[in-house]
Amino acid sequence: MTPPMNDILAKTQKYVTHLFQQNHNNKLHYHNLRHTLTVVSAAKKIGMNCKLDEEELQTLQIAAWFHDVGYLECIKNHEEISKQYARGFLTRNGIGKTLIDQVERCIDATRLPQNPRDRMSEVLCDADLFHVAQEDFMSDTQIFWDEMAAMNGEEMDEKKYLRITLDFLKNHQFQTPCCQKNLEPGKQANLKKLQKAFEKFAG
Numbered sequence: 001m002t003p004p005m006n007d008i009l010a011k012t013q014k015y016v017t018h019l020f021q022q023n024h025n026n027k028l029h030y031h032n033l034r035h036t037l038t039v040v041s042a043a044k045k046i047g048m049n050c051k052l053d054e055e056e057l058q059t060l061q062i063a064a065w066f067h068d069v070g071y072l073e074c075i076k077n078h079e080e081i082s083k084q085y086a087r088g089f090l091t092r093n094g095i096g097k098t099l100i101d102q103v104e105r106c107i108d109a110t111r112l113p114q115n116p117r118d119r120m121s122e123v124l125c126d127a128d129l130f131h132v133a134q135e136d137f138m139s140d141t142q143i144f145w146d147e148m149a150a151m152n153g154e155e156m157d158e159k160k161y162l163r164i165t166l167d168f169l170k171n172h173q174f175q176t177p178c179c180q181k182n183l184e185p186g187k188q189a190n191l192k193k194l195q196k197a198f199e200k201f202a203g
Contacts, residue, residue, distance in 0.1 A: 003094055005058040015089055016065045023072045029147040030140070031071040040064040043127035049178040050123055059099055060120050062086070063106035064127060075151055079111045114175065122175035126183070132169060133179075133186030138193055141165050162198040169194060 020033040043064040047057045063086070070081030083104045090100050102120065109121035114129075116122040131140045145165075149156035169191050174180045 009058050012062045012065045027150040030144040031068045039127045042130040046123045063103045067107045082107050125175045126179040133183035137190040166194050
């Protein structure tokens with residue numbers, strides 16, 4: 001008998017929170033429990049706007065909880081590690097193949113460049129990059145690049161990070177209609193800030 005989704009979601013939250021707390025990595029300035037909580041919250045909000053039903057919303061949030069736990073082991077192919085964690089946990093808790101496959105599709109879709117194949121995956125992709133439309137984007141992206149520098153054992157070249165981020169934002173597209181409508185203006189405002197910072201730094 002499949003356990004109630006509410007119970008699985010609560011167990012997922014407890015399990016992933018414990019993973020991040022017990023495997024704390026000082027180099028993970030960005031891909032940590034704080035980011036995961038932000039993505040879970042954004043996924044629920046976007047999913048509701050996209051009219052996902054209750055079971056879809058709960059499945060989506062489970063995927064959001066697991067989507068970056070792979071960073072606790074490795075940056076490269078962290079999505080595959082995240083999927084392994086999700087599959088193992090959900091299997092141990094009596095969840096069937098259909099739901100597990102959906103969770104894995106959602107996680108896999110967040111791999112850059114994003115490639116969602118269904119609406120739930122589109123929602124998680126937009127939730128994962130929700131921050132590109134927020135007012136604190138500039139500080140958030142600095143934290144991201146600080147993490148990359150720490151993980152790679154190198155000093156961060158600010159001009160290089162600004163250029164890469166600028167290119168990324170220019171090429172980024174929100175996947176869901178509600179984010180295209182509601183978040184695109186914020187992203188465009190951040191794009192202008194980024195362009196201005198790059199031009200000032202480049203002299």
